[in-house]
Amino acid sequence: MRAAMTRRQRSVDVVVVGAGPAGLAAARGLAGHGVGVVEVLEREAVAGGVPRHCHHRGFGRWGVTGPQYAARVVEAALGSGARVRTGVTATGWAGPLTLETTGPHGLERIAARAVVLATGARERPRSARLVPGTRPAGVLTTGELQQAVHLYGQRVGTRAVVVGAEPVGYAALSALRRAGVTVAALTTEEPRHQLGLAWAAAARLGHGVPVLTGATVAELLGGGRVSGVRLRHRDGRLTTVDCDTVVFTGDFVPDHELARRGGVALDPGTRGPAVDGAFRTGAEGVFAVGNVLHAVEPALWAAREGALAADAVRGFLDGSGPAAGGPAIEVAAPLRWVAPNRAVPQVPVEGFVLRTSEALTRPVLVVTQDGRRLHRQYVPRRALPHRTLRLAGRWTGKVDAAGGPVRITVSGLGGGIFGAAAK
Amino acid sequence: MTVTTKGPLSPRGQMSSRPYDVAVVGAGVVGAAIARELARHPHLRIALVEASGDVGDGTSKANTAILHTGFDAVPGSLESRLVGEGQRLLAAYAAESGIPVEPVGALLVAWDDAQLDALPGLLEKAGRNGYGAARIIDADETRAREPHLGPGALGALDVPGESIICPWTTTLAYATQAVRSGVDLHLNTRVETVSPEGGDHLLATSRGALRARFLVNAAGLNADVLDRLVLGRGDFTVTPRRGQLIVFDELARDLVRHILLPVPTALGKGVLVAPTVYGNVLLGPTAEDLDDKAATGTTADGLDGLLSKGRRILPALVDEEVTAVYAGLRAATEHDDYRIRCHEERRYVTVGGIRSTGLTASMAIAAYVAGLIAEADPGLDLKEPVEPAPVHMPNLGEAFPRPYQRADLIATDPAYGTIVCHCERVTRGEIRDALISTIPPASLEGLRRRTRARGGRCQGFYCGAAVRALHEGRGE
Missing domain, CATH: 3.50.50.60 (FAD/NAD(P)-binding domain)
Incomplete structure (x- = not known):
């Protein structure tokens, strides 16, 4: 309580937690439409989020790089009149719409009329993946690697193994190349790499990197510094690749700590806050956008959500938004998750994003509620694990708000021209 | 110095x-x-x-971080005597030096009849070790005290004096x-x-x-x-006994209130589930007799075994994120x-x-x-010891105010309001203090043990490069 008395109390209209593409787009959409005081809290020293250290191109048109994109979204938010406060961490909740913060200027308690969680996602490190072996130095994630190389100019090592061939693996390759590190191998547990043909060819041809598929990291070797990885191949064979650096890439999870500490219900599939198409969580006045909802989608998708969420927040503040509540949207294996994951008939949804746990060839997605079919969609391509699978949102108007959960299944698994042949 | x-x-x-x-x-x-x-x-x-x-x-650096009462030592042994005395000495020293200790108490949970039958013997042994506060509780009380326990707990020995500490x-x-x-x-x-x-x-x-x-x-x-x-x-002869442990994220902390100890029986000893003073939950250890004193690696079998035992004890635990897996070697002898x-x-x-x-x-x-x-x-001439000047260690424990929560400290130095490691809420001031302390860390691992920096769920995804920059620049 003594600490409470030394917290500065403040009130604003909307607090946005996280100044990445989603949070900044939300702030811009709010402040730019005259929603009083909109304050973005960013715990890092610089706003812009993960794109700040993604030096590759592909952020928007004309070959915009991550840092260029980050600078633009920050500028746009500031230009709209939003306050962006860096170096300030939302450490917890003092009430349903009241956050506690720590920053170099002290402790605060900030009450708002609405809170937007845009806390993003991170890669799971070696420990969370339960990779056995020693705990040597030189083992990192892409996020740490990119910051070390692009923000701090630190030396990384001389010879690396990159684990996981999701698209982010390619970003790791590019950061390693910038740091002058030889890449001994790119390994993935999946039977096929997930890079896309062009990227895989670029890895092999452009960088001379062998791509090892169907290989699991069985053990990390080395005392003080990592000396190699032992790989288990699909046929049970064990091989050792010598290296002094191991980069674990992909396997993103939402950074949901603040949501959980606030009692915001999570979706069991995404492990991010459960939201409807208006980005409303189960806690009234608390919204969530960006990769905390779905780990991970590209920055432009996150920013689009931020802009859409700004409209929904305005609707909530002026009381014009639709009633909340509605059934959960569930997925059946091999689908892993869907976002948004609550269906409200009055809330239109531009599109859903899904993930599958195994490769599906031209799958048909079927949406049902209480045995009634709401939607059927043919996906005219191969759906890969860790890659975006999209589902149209036009069926949400058919949902019975008082009905049971909405289910998304893959139809005809196991054969048929409209079915999906797994693997 | x-x-x-x-x-x-x-x-x-x-x-x-x-x-x-x-x-x-x-x-x-x-x-x-x-x-x-x-x-x-x-x-x-x-x-x-x-x-x-x-x-x-x-x-x-790799033990189970428990301040024991010595209730289950071999009565009459040197270990029994020194653990009993040491517990009192260290509890007092910790309070005066700022070493985090939480007196959470322990429950030895019985999961089968053999374990349930072993509880009275353990209670009696506790008495012979001079520990009188233990008692046996029934299944209902056990469940009331630990609502997230898995099904099938038959009862427990309640040992309220056991604490957790920062090793x-x-x-x-x-x-x-x-x-x-x-x-x-x-x-x-x-x-x-x-x-x-x-x-x-x-x-x-x-x-x-x-x-x-x-x-x-x-x-x-x-x-x-x-x-x-x-x-x-x-x-x-020292036979290294490897203990593999899994540390779960702080968001798992609310699942467990006490140190949940296994009941030792003739069929062997199970694993413990314990909160840590950093707000994590620990699961382990394994017990593997080895001959390599450098074998501090974890194994797939060891981790799988821990998870399956953990799932029985506290089913919700294994759904939480793991922040660390490690192995320590205990210096067992014959x-x-x-x-x-x-x-x-x-x-x-x-x-x-x-x-x-x-x-x-x-x-x-x-x-x-x-x-x-x-x-x-x-x-x-060791006849007249003097009291050394007290030390005040930086607090790493969640049960006591940490610098990021202290307006008074931040007002004197904004570095204590600048959080660098977000998962563990470690500030630049704490990292700087560790780097210029009496025994400064030689490595990032040493810095982690002094501050918790890089010790959380992201393991450096967010802060790794920033912490390394502070370490290499010795604080600024």
Whole structure:
């Protein structure tokens, strides 16, 4: 309580937690439409989020790089009149719409009329993946690697193994190349790499990197510094690749700590806050956008959500938004998750994003509620694990708000021209 | 204050310097406690010699972090006595030095009839160890006390006196106080041979020679090796017993209220689930007898086994994120009890076979060893110890205010309001303080044990490069 008395109390209209593409787009959409005081809290020293250290191109048109994109979204938010406060961490909740913060200027308690969680996602490190072996130095994630190389100019090592061939693996390759590190191998547990043909060819041809598929990291070797990885191949064979650096890439999870500490219900599939198409969580006045909802989608998708969420927040503040509540949207294996994951008939949804746990060839997605079919969609391509699978949102108007959960299944698994042949 | 990390121990031209009165080999929790205890005699010249680059870098850094009551020790054993005394001494020392301790209590949960039948015997044993507060509780009370337990708990032995403690701060507090009281700490100093010379011990080390009148062996896993170097024979063999552990994220902390200990039966010992003072939940350890004293790796089988046992005890736990997997080696010997032997004629004490209870017993072991030395070598004059200047360690515990929560501290220095490691909420001020402390960390791992930086769920995804930059720039 003594600490409470030394917290500065403040009130604003909307607090946005996280100044990445989603949070900044939300702030811009709010402040730019005259929603009083909109304050973005960013715990890092610089706003812009993960794109700040993604030096590759592909952020928007004309070959915009991550840092260029980050600078633009920050500028746009500031230009709209939003306050962006860096170096300030939302450490917890003092009430349903009241956050506690720590920053170099002290402790605060900030009450708002609405809170937007845009806390993003991170890669799971070696420990969370339960990779056995020693705990040597030189083992990192892409996020740490990119910051070390692009923000701090630190030396990384001389010879690396990159684990996981999701698209982010390619970003790791590019950061390693910038740091002058030889890449001994790119390994993935999946039977096929997930890079896309062009990227895989670029890895092999452009960088001379062998791509090892169907290989699991069985053990990390080395005392003080990592000396190699032992790989288990699909046929049970064990091989050792010598290296002094191991980069674990992909396997993103939402950074949901603040949501959980606030009692915001999570979706069991995404492990991010459960939201409807208006980005409303189960806690009234608390919204969530960006990769905390779905780990991970590209920055432009996150920013689009931020802009859409700004409209929904305005609707909530002026009381014009639709009633909340509605059934959960569930997925059946091999689908892993869907976002948004609550269906409200009055809330239109531009599109859903899904993930599958195994490769599906031209799958048909079927949406049902209480045995009634709401939607059927043919996906005219191969759906890969860790890659975006999209589902149209036009069926949400058919949902019975008082009905049971909405289910998304893959139809005809196991054969048929409209079915999906797994693997 | 002398802490050396490289270069010859006795620079050329200074070979004639006065030999140390006592050299303690091994700066784990036991060696550091002994050095601290001996430093209470300011006239003594003391060396604390450590093979690694940091204190507490072996067995001491990887234990289960429990401050035991000693309720389940072998009654009448030296271990029973020293754990009981040590618990009281360390609890008081922790309170005065800022070492985080949480008196959460323990439940030994019985999952089958054999375990349930074993509880009365354990209760009686606790009594014989001088611990009277334990009692047996039924299934309903067990469930009420631990609502997230898996199905099938039949009852439990309630041991309210068990606590959790920070093992890293404990070792560091002892070593810091020892160094501030005049002990020379020599890191990266591996003892290679020991020979008698003019009544003293001449230690040949990886950093040159060191002479000492009295030698204390607190070499942990290598105590048997050092014993043979000194005596030419040894009376015990250390068999490293590997314990693999899984640390779950702080968001799992609310799932468990007590230390959940296994009930030992003839069929073996299970694993424990315990909160940590950092707000994590610990699951483990395995117990694997090995012959490699460097085998601190985890294995797929070990981790799978822990998860399946953990799922039975606390099903929701295994759905939470894992922040660390690690393995520690316990210095098990063929003997049931601690092996503390004084060889008076050689002016030598061996402190061997100190198992995981050694953290709890450390201060009592130190006092016991000091007593043995006083008796064996009256010339050292250990009659009147003085109280050392107290140390105030940075708080790493969640049960006490941490710098990021303290407006008063941030007002004096904004660095305490600048969070660098977000998962663990470690501020730039704390990292800077650690880097300029009495015993600064030699590595990022050492920095983690002093501050918790990089120790959380992201393991450096967000802060790794920033923490490294502070470490390499020594704070700024």
